[in-house]
Structure formats: structure tokens, C-alpha cells
Amino acid sequence: MPFSFKLTKTDRGSRARTGLMTTPHGTVNTPVFMPVGTQATVKTMDPASLKDIGAEIILSNTYHLYLRPGHELVRRMGGLHRFMSWDRPVLTDSGGFQVFSHSQLRKITEDGVRFQSHHDGSYHFFTPESATAVQEALGADIIMCFDECAPYPSTYEYFENSMEMTSRWAKRCRDAKTNPEQALFGIIQGGMHRDLRARSAAALVDIGFEGYAIGGLSVGETKNLMYEVVDYTTGFMPEDKPRYLMGVGTPEDLVEGVMMGVDMFDCVMPTRNARTGTLFTSTGKLNIRNLQYAEDERPVDPDCGCYTCRNFSRAYLRHLYHSGEILAMRLNTLHNLYYYLDLMRGIRAAINEDRYTEFRAGFYNKREVS
Amino acid sequence: MPFSFKLTKTDRGSRARTGLMTTPHGTVNTPVFMPVGTQATVKTMDPASLKDIGAEIILSNTYHLYLRPGHELVRRMGGLHRFMSWDRPVLTDSGGFQVFSHSQLRKITEDGVRFQSHHDGSYHFFTPESATAVQEALGADIIMCFDECAPYPSTYEYFENSMEMTSRWAKRCRDAKTNPEQALFGIIQGGMHRDLRARSAAALVDIGFEGYAIGGLSVGETKNLMYEVVDYTTGFMPEDKPRYLMGVGTPEDLVEGVMMGVDMFDCVMPTRNARTGTLFTSTGKLNIRNLQYAEDERPVDPDCGCYTCRNFSRAYLRHLYHSGEILAMRLNTLHNLYYYLDLMRGIRAAINEDRYTEFRAGFYNKREVS
Numbered sequence: 001m002p003f004s005f006k007l008t009k010t011d012r013g014s015r016a017r018t019g020l021m022t023t024p025h026g027t028v029n030t031p032v033f034m035p036v037g038t039q040a041t042v043k044t045m046d047p048a049s050l051k052d053i054g055a056e057i058i059l060s061n062t063y064h065l066y067l068r069p070g071h072e073l074v075r076r077m078g079g080l081h082r083f084m085s086w087d088r089p090v091l092t093d094s095g096g097f098q099v100f101s102h103s104q105l106r107k108i109t110e111d112g113v114r115f116q117s118h119h120d121g122s123y124h125f126f127t128p129e130s131a132t133a134v135q136e137a138l139g140a141d142i143i144m145c146f147d148e149c150a151p152y153p154s155t156y157e158y159f160e161n162s163m164e165m166t167s168r169w170a171k172r173c174r175d176a177k178t179n180p181e182q183a184l185f186g187i188i189q190g191g192m193h194r195d196l197r198a199r200s201a202a203a204l205v206d207i208g209f210e211g212y213a214i215g216g217l218s219v220g221e222t223k224n225l226m227y228e229v230v231d232y233t234t235g236f237m238p239e240d241k242p243r244y245l246m247g248v249g250t251p252e253d254l255v256e257g258v259m260m261g262v263d264m265f266d267c268v269m270p271t272r273n274a275r276t277g278t279l280f281t282s283t284g285k286l287n288i289r290n291l292q293y294a295e296d297e298r299p300v301d302p303d304c305g306c307y308t309c310r311n312f313s314r315a316y317l318r319h320l321y322h323s324g325e326i327l328a329m330r331l332n333t334l335h336n337l338y339y340y341l342d343l344m345r346g347i348r349a350a351i352n353e354d355r356y357t358e359f360r361a362g363f364y365n366k367r368e369v370s
Numbered sequence: 371m372p373f374s375f376k377l378t379k380t381d382r383g384s385r386a387r388t389g390l391m392t393t394p395h396g397t398v399n400t401p402v403f404m405p406v407g408t409q410a411t412v413k414t415m416d417p418a419s420l421k422d423i424g425a426e427i428i429l430s431n432t433y434h435l436y437l438r439p440g441h442e443l444v445r446r447m448g449g450l451h452r453f454m455s456w457d458r459p460v461l462t463d464s465g466g467f468q469v470f471s472h473s474q475l476r477k478i479t480e481d482g483v484r485f486q487s488h489h490d491g492s493y494h495f496f497t498p499e500s501a502t503a504v505q506e507a508l509g510a511d512i513i514m515c516f517d518e519c520a521p522y523p524s525t526y527e528y529f530e531n532s533m534e535m536t537s538r539w540a541k542r543c544r545d546a547k548t549n550p551e552q553a554l555f556g557i558i559q560g561g562m563h564r565d566l567r568a569r570s571a572a573a574l575v576d577i578g579f580e581g582y583a584i585g586g587l588s589v590g591e592t593k594n595l596m597y598e599v600v601d602y603t604t605g606f607m608p609e610d611k612p613r614y615l616m617g618v619g620t621p622e623d624l625v626e627g628v629m630m631g632v633d634m635f636d637c638v639m640p641t642r643n644a645r646t647g648t649l650f651t652s653t654g655k656l657n658i659r660n661l662q663y664a665e666d667e668r669p670v671d672p673d674c675g676c677y678t679c680r681n682f683s684r685a686y687l688r689h690l691y692h693s694g695e696i697l698a699m700r701l702n703t704l705h706n707l708y709y710y711l712d713l714m715r716g717i718r719a720a721i722n723e724d725r726y727t728e729f730r731a732g733f734y735n736k737r738e739v740s
Contacts, residue, residue: 039693040686046697048677069664069689076665077685085681294439295446307418311455315447316410319439323409327416329696 063098079139449509
């Protein structure tokens with residue numbers, strides 16, 4: 001089954017939209033949140049549990065898998081799906097963001113990026129061509145162009161040059177790609193500058209991709225500025241292709257992004273926060289480590305239908321956390337991911353019923369009154 | 371439902387036997403292996419997963435729960451079953467073994483044991499009466515007498531005095547117990563001395579308990595000596611009550627113990643070894659960390675029906691382990707516990723079909739040829 005995207009509904013009162021994204025490993029309902037499985041596993045979650053909570057697609061990190069266990073090993077083991085026993089769609093990022101955020105030394109040239117492994121300090125070189133080849137070895141359904149995620153803040157000139165190089169790299173990725181089963185998405189850069197975002201989007205559309213992503217956000221800018229950039233950038237993106245806001249974000253960010261026409265999100269927040277005891281609920285966040293929960297018999301979120309909330313009290317989860325039990329990480333992760341995926345189910349239902357504006361108002365209202 | 375035990379079958383060619391142990395939370399098929407849930411959780415396993423792999427009863431540790439979160443908190447949260455959301459039987463040990471193995475300073479008198487917490491060095495005092503009260507607060511189906519687990523090696527005189535005090539403590543536990551829903555087991559001590567074990571068993575039978583345990587083994591003695599002690603001690607134990615060999619052991623120990631008429635086992639080995647990468651298989655142990663498994667596409671044990679073996683390669687499990695992923699701990703634990711529980715299923719079936727001797731021979735044969 002080749003890649004395709006079909007818009008199914010646009011909300012009457014906003015730019016929010018639902019769609020069906022078809023991949024070789026099945027169809028995904030958008031707007032979608034993709035749990036992050038950095039090292040070929042969504043931390044603490046086995047594939048059966050991911051399916052139980054309704055995950056339709058996950059993201060995995062090219063940079064990490066390239067370094068360990070190595071993309072060629074994954075290829076020899078039958079590709080990423082078989083290696084991790086996940087038969088639904090996978091998206092791999094290009095490694096661009098990780099090269100800039102994880103590696104210590106890096107040198108960027110027109111050719112590519114030289115960087116040091118965060119494991120052992122060994123030197124590596126990523127080019128648009130090699131990043132594409134690594135992603136072909138991993139075998140995800142959707143792969144991403146290798147881009148430069150420019151540091152924020154930077155000068156206008158830096159953002160402009162970086163964006164233009166990212167466009168040239170995108171063309172090289174498009175040309176390097178050999179596997180027709182995999183969809184390739186371009187990444188729009190340009191910092192917080194409307195004209196650069198417009199030029200970046202136009203250049204990528206000119207090359208032609210199966211989908212388009214907004215990169216370079218959630219890098220230290222204010223929320224309002226991020227929303228502003230998303231708002232105008234989605235306006236530069238084709239209506240008939242999936243729009244992916246990379247590395248974002250909080251539940252509020254998802255609600256806002258959808259309103260501005262975003263179809264796809266990924267973020268480590270639900271999984272990472274779970275491991276430090278921060279749990280998302282319909283009325284806001286709570287930290288299960290706090291003393292106030294020591295004898296609290298209520299579930300984390302009385303409105304939540306997840307396994308954790310159906311079976312365990314806050315008191316028990318707090319006990320597990322303070323006892324250093326692995327089960328704490330697992331039950332917390334399961335809850336947070338369920339919360340995110342359930343939020344997206346609610347979002348899709350609201351769009352399909354032309355009541356996204358009311359849904360959004362209700363989402364915020366519930367947080368304020370509690 | 372009060373506690374009861376019914377022998378259902380004794381093997382024609384050995385002392386191996388099957389039975390049904392009925393408790394307020396359901397019936398357990400014996401011989402049984404009890405996964406250890408020290409801190410009110412079998413590490414990495416949620417209750418649904420424990421049921422999936424066929425766990426019928428679990429053990430939890432009084433010493434640990436007394437210190438954290440505290441037995442009174444557990445009582446206020448509705449007892450251990452409700453606290454950890456496990457609706458099948460639970461056995462709690464008395465804390466005796468942990469007081470001697472975990473706490474740093476301890477002082478033993480006829481009255482009880484003064485010890486320091488391994489968490490914060492605070493001082494505590496356990497008596498037969500208080501250990502029984504703590505176990506009543508926790509609310510397990512089966513509770514254990516507070517005993518002294520004498521260090522090995524010790525003098526004959528030490529073992530004799532300790533065993534006699536343990537008998538007096540057992541009587542105090544019997545008298546202190548107030549909840550008729552809970553069964554109380556006595557613990558036979560006496561080191562590696564046949565006459566002391568005989569006297570200990572007789573003294574406990576004279577008091578009268580719902581079941582009898584063999585304590586003080588697997589403390590550094592040789593395998594042959596342990597088997598010798600089990601062999602004669604089961605001979606001193608009533609036929610019509612469950613016989614529990616505490617803290618034992620390897621798969622071989624289970625096979626041998628059953629042959630000598632043991633009905634119940636518990637051990638941290640399957641769970642603890644899982645977390646360091648040691649996996650049990652029908653042909654012996656393997657350590658998943660080893661380089662030889664880096665590209666091994668086979669499951670851990672091709673004969674195993676567990677979720678881990680049905681879905682993941684040794685290569686993937688090795689990758690998870692070396693990547694420090696929590697999922698490694700979970701998948702390894704799930705496999706090891708399944709192996710133990712499946713071994714017990716095979717043992718019970720063999721006894722019921724009068725072929726335990728052949729089963730045992732086959733068990734060892736499979737290990738030798740591989």
C-alpha cells in the first residue's frame with residue numbers, strides 16, 4: 001500500500017481538520033500524536049500495551065539507532081518493525097535535531113555535519129544522502145529530510161542561510177531516496193521569521209514531498225511566539241498533505257496546533273514526565289511524589305479510562321515511585337500516553353462533529369475551575 | 371472461604387504430590403511457585419500481566435512494607451490486596467528473615483528483635499506479637515510465624531537454642547493472632563541437624579498450624595546438604611498440610627523439592643536474575659548481555675510460549691539491555707516468571723499422570739544434551 005493522505009473533514013469554526021494517512025503498515029487517523037520510541041522502544045511500553053491504549057503510529061530516532069545497535073544490524077534483523085515487533089506505522093526523524101542537541105562537537109558544512117557520539121566520543125559524519133540511507137535501512141513508513149535545526153536565538157542572516165541550505169539538503173534527500181514504499185517529508189525551517197518560513201515552505205513544495213513538517217520550534221521561544229509561527233506557517237503548507245509539528249508539545253500545544261491546522265505531533269513529554277512522576281489529567285498536572293497523595297485513594301484522573309486509573313490509587317503510585325519500583329515508571333507512562341491519545345480521540349470526534357471551538361473552550365474551562 | 375488444603379494426588383514413583391489450597395482470595399494448585407512482590411509489587415509486573423502468565427499466589431515482605439509505606443497506611447488503604455490491586459491469594463513472610471539479612475544492627479532477646487532500618491537507620495523492635503499484628507494489618511491470606519533464621523554455620527548449641535526459641539515464638543504468634551480469615555504457618559528451624567529439625571517440627575505440630583514451612587535453608591550450605599535436610603524434614607511434616615520450602619530456589623531445586631514432597635516455593639531468583647540479563651530456558655541459563663546474541667534472531671527459548679518469546683529476538687532483548695531500557699527488565703522478568711510457572715504446570719501434570727520420575731529425568735536430560 002503506497003503512502004496517501006485524505007482530508008476527511010474540516011471543522012466549521014476553525015482550521016482544525018481530520019484525515020486518514022495510509023502507509024504500508026496501516027492507516028492512521030489524524031490529528032495524531034506519535035509516542036516517541038527513541039531506542040526502538042517507547043520507554044517501559046511493550047507493543048501490545050501501545051496497541052491497547054490506541055497508539056496508531058510511533059516515532060523512532062535515527063541518530064540513536066544509527067549509533068546503537070546500528071542501522072545495518074536493524075536491517076539485517078528485518079528492519080525496525082520486525083526488530084521491535086511493532087506492525088503499525090513508524091516515522092523516523094532524520095537525526096538532524098539530535099545531531100545538534102545531543103552531540104558535543106559538530107561541524108556543519110554544505111556537505112553535511114560532522115559530530116561526536118554522545119556514547120563514546122567517536123566521530124561520525126551525516127549527510128542528506130547518508131541520513132536518507134540510514135532511514136532506508138531502518139525501514140520506517142515515513143522518513144524525514146536531513147535538516148539543520150538552527151539554534152535560537154540566531155541572527156536573521158544565520159536563519160536565512162541555514163534555511164536555504166536545509167532546502168538544498170531536502171533536494172539531495174529527495175534525489176537520494178530509493179525506496180518507493182517509504183514516504184519522505186520535508187522540514188520547513190526559518191526561525192521565527194514569517195518571510196523565511198514562507199520561502200522555506202515554497203522551496204520544499206517546489207521539490208515535492210508526501211508531507212511537510214514545521215521544524216525549529218519549541219527551542220526556547222515563548223509560547224505566544226511559537227503559536228504565531230505555527231499559525232502563519234500552516235498557511236504556507238499545502239491543504240492536501242499532512243502537516244507535522246515536530247517535537248511539540250504540551251496538551252495545550254496540541255489543542256492549539258490542531259486549531260491552526262496541524263495533523264501530526266510528537267513529543268517526549270508524556271513519557272519523560274511520567275518517569276519523574278508528573279502526570280497529566282483533564283484538570284491539569286499533578287506530581288505523584290507529593291506528600292498530599294500519600295493516602296489518596298482516588299485514581300490519578302477520575303475521568304480517565306486507562307489501566308492505571310482503573311486499578312490503582314494515587315497512594316499506591318506514590319508508594320511505587322518512592323520505593324524506586326520500575327512499575328511506577330510503567331504505570332505512569334501508560335497513563336500519560338493514554339491521556340495524550342485520548343485527548344486526540346476527543347479532538348478528532350469534535351472536529352468530525354463541527355464543535356472544535358466548544359471542545360477547546362471546554363478543555364481550558366476544566367483546567368480553570370479545578 | 372476459610373483456609374483449607376486438600377491433597378489430590380500422590381505420584382506413584384515418588385513423594386511428589388498435587389493439592390488444592392483454598393484461601394479467602396481463591397484456590398491455588400500445588401505444587402506452586404510464588405513470585406516475590408517485596409514492596410507490594412512483583413518488580414516490573416502489573417497484576418494483569420501476572421495473571422496472564424498464570425500466577426496464582428504471590429509473596430510480599432512484611433519487613434519492607436512495615437518500613438515503607440507502613441502497615442497502618444496499607445490497612446487504611448483497604449489492605450494489601452486492594453492497595454496493589456491483586457485479587458488473588460497473597461502470603462506475607464513474618465519479617466524474620468529480612469530482619470536478619472537486611473538490617474545492620476540487631477539484638478535478639480527472648481522478647482523479640484531490635485533492628486535498624488536499612489532505609490534510614492531508625493530503630494525498630496519486632497516481637498512475635500507485633501509481627502503478627504503487622505501481618506494482620508496487611509491482610510494476606512497466609513501469614514507466617516516470626517522466627518529466628520540462625521546464621522550458617524553456627525554451633526549445634528546455637529541452632530538448638532534458636533530453634534527452641536522459635537518454637538516458643540510460634541506459640542506466641544498462634545496466641546496473638548486474631549483474624550480467623552488468615553491462615554498461620556509455622557516455620558521449622560534447626561539448621562542442618564536432623565534431630566533438631568525433628569524436634570522443631572514436632573513442637574510446631576503440637577501447637578497446630580494451617581501449614582508448615584522449612585526455614586533456614588539456602589543460606590550458604592551445599593546443594594547436597596540442603597536436599598538432605600529437605601528430604602528428612604518433609605518426613606517430619608504432616609501429610610495433610612501444605613509444606614513450604616522458603617526462599618528456594620533454582621529450577622533444579624523446585625524439581626528436587628517437589629520430589630521430596632514440597633508443595634510451595636518462593637524465590638527472588640527469576641525476577642532478580644531477569645534484571646541482570648540472566649534468562650532461564652528449558653536447556654539451561656543464558657545471559658542476554660553476551661555478544662553472541664547481538665544478531666541472534668531466535669527467541670530466548672524456542673520452546674517457551676511467553677509474550678517475550680513469541681514476539682522478540684535475542685538480538686532485540688540484548689539491544690534493550692545494553693541501551694538501559696526499562697522494557698528489558700520487564701520482558702526478561704515476564705519470561706523468567708513464565709518459565710518458573712510453566713515448569714510448575716508441567717510438574718503438576720506429571721504428578722497427576724503418575725509420571726513424575728520420567729518428567730524429572732526429561733528435565734535433566736534436556737539440559738545435558740544442549
